[in-house]
Amino acid sequence: MTRTTMTRTIDAPLEDVFNTVADISQYSEAVPHIVKIEFLTESKTGVGTRFRETRLMKGKEAATELEVTEYVENDRVRMVADSHGTVWDSLFTVRSENGKTNLTLIMEARAYKFLPRLMNPLIKGMVAKAVGMDMDMVKAHCENQQK
Template identity: 25%
Template sequence: MNITVAVIINGPKRKVWAAITDIENSTNMLSGIIDLKIIEKPPQGLVGLKWLETRKMFGKAASETMWITEAVTNEYYCTRAENCGAVYTTKLSLTAAEPGTCLTMTFSDSSESIWVKMMSAVMGVFLKNSMRKMLKKDLDEIKHYVESKK
């Protein structure tokens, strides 16, 4: 499954970047995150930052350990999570756009497990629509957060 959503934020890239890389403050920005604990903090930069994120999904709390695998300041960063044989990657990228910055989120999942592939095929349409809505809500909340900051 591959999903891409985007939003135009009325603000400079540096301001959007500051918001999306403030992982520790995510619970104050994104209503879908109900708890977040930093597990590892790199000595510098973002690559290697690891956290446990708990979201309410389908009426239940679901926790994932996520980490940043690559990052270019004010351009993009990529995260990875693994669960039950599935690998989830997300890329948040910034591009200049009138009147400010376009924030794009791309989510992908993959698996080597036949069982996980079969479940994805069966549940794919339902999950894809739910995931798209969740990702779009996150971007809209980031937009509101950045634009409300003076």
């Protein structure tokens, strides 16, 4: 298993930051390399919501199906994907501090096939860089909403 943790301090209300990461429609507005969202359930937010997210990665489209498995409003949201022999478990949490919002993401990659067990530790830096860019875009999006 590999684990990546990162935090951004965002000059925006906690509710706005939470809604940006917990509502995939808003998240896709904040992260422009998400080029398409297809909901696979009637629900658009909350536990049980399933969707297919298509991103541009190195000039190519890559689709991943995710499910919201935990949702506590204005506190945390967990999204899980099972892709190419790895379960990707992403937990976003929000906390208020000194009038700003700390957004933390803990992403765990649990490989259950042989090749991903070898490869995931090797690509951890690349994944962390991509996730960090997403977090930076969420921060910029939320802060620009305040202007």
